[in-house]
Amino acid sequence: MAKLEASFFFFLLLCIAVIDLSQAGGEGSLTRAQCPHACGVRCSKTHHRGNCLDTCNSCCRACLCVPSGFVGHKDECPCYRDRKTHDGKPKCP
Structure with a gap:
């Protein structure tokens, strides 16, 4: 019985890890509270x-x-990539 419980627990942990990896990056993967840190990294090398x-x-x-x-990789976030200014230029850095 203990082996079965241990196997189930391991399987559950594996499922959680797979779900976390499948949601890493991409549209909607951040919370609003995480935006300042992510943007701090994105903007860290600009003047x-x-x-x-x-x-x-x-x-x-x-x-x-x-x-x-720091630059590029905008295909990871189509919403971010497709936002435009009033002049039709890319809005997001």
């Missing part, structure tokens, strides 16, 4: 840090996603 953080946080709150890295 216009304040503007970048303001815009990134706005985009993150709307999309609940920030692409990985």
